[in-house]
Amino acid sequence: MKPLKIFLCDLTYDTVTLSVDGFPLNVGYIASYTKMKFNDQVEIRLFKYIEKLQEALETSVPDIIGFANYAWNRQINKEMSKIFLEKNKNGLVVWGGPNFPADVDSQKVFFTKFPQVDIYVPIEGEIGFSNIVKQILALNSFDDLRKNIISESVPGCIIKSNDGELHFTLALDRIESLDEIPSPYLTGILDECFDERLAPMIQTNRGCPFSCTFCVDGSDSVRMINEFSVQRVDDELNYIAKHVPKNQHNLHISDLNFGMYTRDIEVCDSINGIQKKYGYPHYVKITSGKNNPKRIKTPPIVGVPIFLIICSPGPSSLIGLVICFAEKKFIKGVPIKKTTNMDVNIANPVLTVKYLKTLRKEKIST
Numbered sequence: 001m002k003p004l005k006i007f008l009c010d011l012t013y014d015t016v017t018l019s020v021d022g023f024p025l026n027v028g029y030i031a032s033y034t035k036m037k038f039n040d041q042v043e044i045r046l047f048k049y050i051e052k053l054q055e056a057l058e059t060s061v062p063d064i065i066g067f068a069n070y071a072w073n074r075q076i077n078k079e080m081s082k083i084f085l086e087k088n089k090n091g092l093v094v095w096g097g098p099n100f101p102a103d104v105d106s107q108k109v110f111f112t113k114f115p116q117v118d119i120y121v122p123i124e125g126e127i128g129f130s131n132i133v134k135q136i137l138a139l140n141s142f143d144d145l146r147k148n149i150i151s152e153s154v155p156g157c158i159i160k161s162n163d164g165e166l167h168f169t170l171a172l173d174r175i176e177s178l179d180e181i182p183s184p185y186l187t188g189i190l191d192e193c194f195d196e197r198l199a200p201m202i203q204t205n206r207g208c209p210f211s212c213t214f215c216v217d218g219s220d221s222v223r224m225i226n227e228f229s230v231q232r233v234d235d236e237l238n239y240i241a242k243h244v245p246k247n248q249h250n251l252h253i254s255d256l257n258f259g260m261y262t263r264d265i266e267v268c269d270s271i272n273g274i275q276k277k278y279g280y281p282h283y284v285k286i287t288s289g290k291n292n293p294k295r296i297k298t299p300p301i302v303g304v305p306i307f308l309i310i311c312s313p314g315p316s317s318l319i320g321l322v323i324c325f326a327e328k329k330f331i332k333g334v335p336i337k338k339t340t341n342m343d344v345n346i347a348n349p350v351l352t353v354k355y356l357k358t359l360r361k362e363k364i365s366t
Contacts, residue, residue, distance in 0.1 A: 003043040004136060005060070006034070010068040011050055011076050014197075019072055022201040022252045023193045024048050026068045026097070026125070028184030033126040034133055035189070036182050041137055046189065048198065053080060061088045063142055066129065069097040074114075081116035092146050094132060096121035098216040104166070111160045118150050120158045123221055124174055124206065126181060128156030174221075178206065178228040185236045196245040201252035204233050204267055208256040217256055230263060234270040241274040249282035260289030 008031055010024035024046055031044045045062075047053040057080075065084045067077040081093045095117050101107050111117060121128035131154050139148055150159050153169040161167055175181065184190045194200075207225040212218040240251070251271070258264055274280060 001142065003041055004038075004064065004133060004142070005062040006031075006042055006044045006133070007047060007053070007056065007062040007065045008044060008068075009047040009053055009066065009077070009080070011053065011073045011080070012048060013073075013076065014049060014051075018197060020070075021197065021199050021250075022254075023190055023198050024068070025184065025190070025201045025203060025254065027066065028190050029181050030066070030096075030125050030129050031189050032182040032184045032187050033180075034130050035187070037130050038133060038137065042133060044189075046192075048193065050076060050080070054083070057083055057087055062091065063088070063136070063145055064092045064094060064132070066094040066096065069095045069099045071099050074099055078114055078116060081114075085116060090142075090144065090146050092118050092132070092136075092149060094119045094121060094129065096125040096129065102219065104168075107158065108166060111166065118146065118160060119154065121156060122158065126175060128154070131155045132157060174206070174224065174226060176224075176226050178226050179232050183232065183236055183239075185239045191243070194243045194245060194248075196247050199248060199250035199252055200240045200244060201254055202233060202236055202240070203254045204228055204230075204258070204264070205255055205261070210257075225261075227263070230266045230270075233267055234273075237270050237274050241278040241280045244280055249280065251281035251284050253284065253286045256287060257289040258286040 008024075008027035010027045012018055012020040027046055031046060034042055035044060045056065047056070061084070065081070067073075067081065069077055077095065084091055084093065093116050095114075100120060100122055101110055107120075110120075119132060121132075132149065135149060135152075135154055136142070136145055139145065147162070150161050153159060153167045155169045157169065159167040205225055205227040207222045208215075208217040209223060209225065210218060253267075255264075258267075271281070271284065
């Protein structure tokens, strides 16, 4: 049979400016993992820009189209899913990502609101998506691909069957040793994203030990912290620094609690190393730890401004942060390095005028 043609999309609006400027690392991981398992049996393309996807659908319609689903792009995902199905009625539409309800009743409502979606892959996508591909490749023909796949369950996925019922098979372990996922940087899958517009993004670990009710990552299913090796992260950082365009100065770190673990110091050392050698990055965006000051380490990225996001669930923790910054400390007892520039963004649902004034006095952005 011919290779299974797959489009994986992490779309952003770019009419005026880029609404989300990070590399499509999410679908990059899925692409590299799927390619590792099925090699020449699959043909995969990645898309960040809406216009490029539209052009590709005019000339080369895939068998499967997948979308990373977030609050900021689910409407355009819906519209592009419609366009795809107009061109390939036998095609399979797969969505995944955090913008999905946890309870069954709400999931049924979701599939009603987005009838184009055949399969949803919740939590981490590599295993679930590769299981879809595995079952498709086991077919004798791709002619009735959609009908055959949604008529049965797929491990790690939620499927809307032909009769509208949902099939759940979610009892899957997460990938513990993340180095099992080939690097989408080192394999060249993300090379086309070095385009002077998108900012490189890396991930050093997955999971979150906290149980914040307002956060999709506060569930028990992602409580365990799994890691990429420091060597893998260092190799990716050096690859990025060698390929990044001269006008791109930003680096995103997608970890949920960067700076909270001792090994993060080693990652910062790697960033220091490429900064000294290549002059990149000029600016690092991170999301830091929440509520365990003893485990929080100062990110020692010398001379590189840091944009820091802290999710603070209540007034008491917010006041504590303000006091720390007033004392020129990152977290209580941990001084900010004089060579480190920090722009701190605190996400807090109970900010009042009083707290805002205090934050602005300390030059903390909100």
